[in-house]
Amino acid sequence: MxxxxxxxxxxxxxxxxxxxxxxxxxxxxxxxxxxxxxxxxTPVELLLAALGGCTAVDVDVATSRHAEPSRFTVSVAGTKVDDELGQRLTDLAVTFHVTFPDGEGAERARAILPRAVRTSHDRLCTVSRTVEVGTPVATAVEEG
Missing domain, CATH: 2.20.25 (N-terminal domain of TfIIb)
Structure with a gap:
């Protein structure tokens, strides 16, 4: 294996x-x-893209099997602060803007959209789970 x-x-x-x-x-x-x-x-923008992209992938897989979206946009925002904890982002928000046209499967896709977003956030998205749970980051310098 x-x-x-x-x-x-x-x-x-x-x-x-x-x-x-x-x-x-x-x-x-x-x-x-x-x-x-x-x-x-920038690296911060890449982090925001990773947060939105991770959940977007999960949600797309779950919903597009039922209907192809006519609009699928995810906006991700946060506030950069510099306080006693150092520079970081706060108030991270991932917002989905998804529309399905009328047709076969569209009602099912619309119905499962909120659950798919919630499941990705709560269990599946490695990026947001890592940020929320908090994981130490080790750094090292190797010569050569």
Whole structure:
């Protein structure tokens, strides 16, 4: 049996303030500091995208088997604070905007949408579960 529980990415500096993340399958994503004129995502924006994207994937799988949505948008927001605990985000909110056209399966998709969002948030979405439960992050420096 293969252990499929490990997850990883590699982050490589490409220039001042610019980086590329690479996953084990070879996919890449560029990001940066958000400096003027830089349209790449910042690490905080990537976190927000991961929060929304994780639940979006779960919800899409559950609902689109019944009907194809005519609109499926997830907005994610938070407030950046700097207090005695350091810089962090508070008031994280993930909001779904999903519409299904009339037709076969649409009523079923609409009916299960709230449950699918709740189940993803409460049990399935690794990203939001990790943030809410709280997991220590270890850092290290290796020479070479």
């Amino acid at each position: 293969t252990d499929n529980s490990s997850r990883s990415v590699t982050v490589e500096r490409t220039s001042t303030g610019r980086f590329t993340a690479t996953n084990p399958r070879g996919g890449t994503l560029d990001f940066g500091t958000g400096a003027a004129g830089d349209t790449t995502f």
